[in-house]
Amino acid sequence: MKIESITIKNYRLFRDVHITDIPPLCVLVGANGTGKSTLFDVFSFLKDALTQNVGNAIAKRGGYKEVASRGFADESIEITLQFRLEITGYERLVTYVLMISPDRSGLPLIEREILRYKRGESGAPFHFLDFKKGKGYAINNEEDFSKPDRDLTREAQALDTPDILAVKGLGQFDRFKAAKAFRAMIENWHISDFHIAGMRPSSESSYAEHMSTSGDNIAQVAHYIYTHYREQFEKILDAMKRRVPGVSLVEARPTEEGKLLLRFQDGSFKDPFIARYVSDGTMKMFAYLVLLNDPKPFPLLAVEEPENQLYVELLPELAEEFRAYADRGGQVFISTHSPEFLNALGLDEIYCLNKQQGFTQITKASDSKTLCALVEAGDLPGYLWKQGLFEGLNRGIG
Numbered sequence: 001m002k003i004e005s006i007t008i009k010n011y012r013l014f015r016d017v018h019i020t021d022i023p024p025l026c027v028l029v030g031a032n033g034t035g036k037s038t039l040f041d042v043f044s045f046l047k048d049a050l051t052q053n054v055g056n057a058i059a060k061r062g063g064y065k066e067v068a069s070r071g072f073a074d075e076s077i078e079i080t081l082q083f084r085l086e087i088t089g090y091e092r093l094v095t096y097v098l099m100i101s102p103d104r105s106g107l108p109l110i111e112r113e114i115l116r117y118k119r120g121e122s123g124a125p126f127h128f129l130d131f132k133k134g135k136g137y138a139i140n141n142e143e144d145f146s147k148p149d150r151d152l153t154r155e156a157q158a159l160d161t162p163d164i165l166a167v168k169g170l171g172q173f174d175r176f177k178a179a180k181a182f183r184a185m186i187e188n189w190h191i192s193d194f195h196i197a198g199m200r201p202s203s204e205s206s207y208a209e210h211m212s213t214s215g216d217n218i219a220q221v222a223h224y225i226y227t228h229y230r231e232q233f234e235k236i237l238d239a240m241k242r243r244v245p246g247v248s249l250v251e252a253r254p255t256e257e258g259k260l261l262l263r264f265q266d267g268s269f270k271d272p273f274i275a276r277y278v279s280d281g282t283m284k285m286f287a288y289l290v291l292l293n294d295p296k297p298f299p300l301l302a303v304e305e306p307e308n309q310l311y312v313e314l315l316p317e318l319a320e321e322f323r324a325y326a327d328r329g330g331q332v333f334i335s336t337h338s339p340e341f342l343n344a345l346g347l348d349e350i351y352c353l354n355k356q357q358g359f360t361q362i363t364k365a366s367d368s369k370t371l372c373a374l375v376e377a378g379d380l381p382g383y384l385w386k387q388g389l390f391e392g393l394n395r396g397i398g
Contacts (some may be wrong), residue, residue: 007080012038015069015359024326028335030353035360036335040302050186055163058108076101087177092117109162134162140175190298196280211291229295236289280309292321297330307338319344339382352390
């Protein structure tokens, strides 16, 4: 399920932003403080709100006044996602709307939550889930497209508290098709925040299929891929050999204490190095290769500044790895400051963030006729970014 558009209102720097025609690989550029991390925090917020509740997700970020755009703490926060979803053989453009408001004491509640899509080729979108302040309904026979709207069955529900997402509870049941699919999508979002130090110590020899957000289970995941997807692991090792000169072997070896130890073999030395002695760049590259060669891609993968600790020569190939991951079904959002990384992208994959009157606006680079003409003439996006030619796109320049 690919996100096609995002609208965010009154969330920190995003007073009112609308991102459309989002490609499988979406890369954000902008000066520090323009809100690249804010978009990733919106993804994290939705996941926190689903796995916990909206109250906890807001409290984790310092309270409603800290999350709402500065000067507008008395207004609602609104997040709207549009995504493609197949329901019993029919593909639909589904819209999810979440509106959050503060109550009289300043605590957040869900003002409105809607899940809607068109039942046919024409007509207005139909609300299959509609809740206000903890009470509402969901349609439990939405997949029966032969029935007229009036014959659909509305199932009234009341949530325990008004800060619980309706899709959290109803998404557990097969009879609410869109809610279940949407819940599963958010639950499996991955917002990467690798910490190199956490990857180095030996890890408990437990079972893990997918990388954690911090990457501290890299040894378990590498061992899992090696054991169950040997061909995929060989791809990881081949890429490591190409990108890190001297590496001839990577293994996750069990110790007598029941832990897993990552070891890297350098052809110049008789004995392998354990993870704590290899460079940050080597660990970071291996972590990305394990993440991006996951046999079951996350539906959404968000990574901030993947260029950190990596040689600039490796970045174009890393961009290709991210694109290949997206082609396999996992939509990717990346923020970067690297011209070398941008040089491997098309303008339609790049979105520019600029501040106007204290708040952020987002524009697709391919909307600029000037940038398109320069790239068509042979210039590369990263060099244009470095020259400052992306600046001002949201002010109508170019």
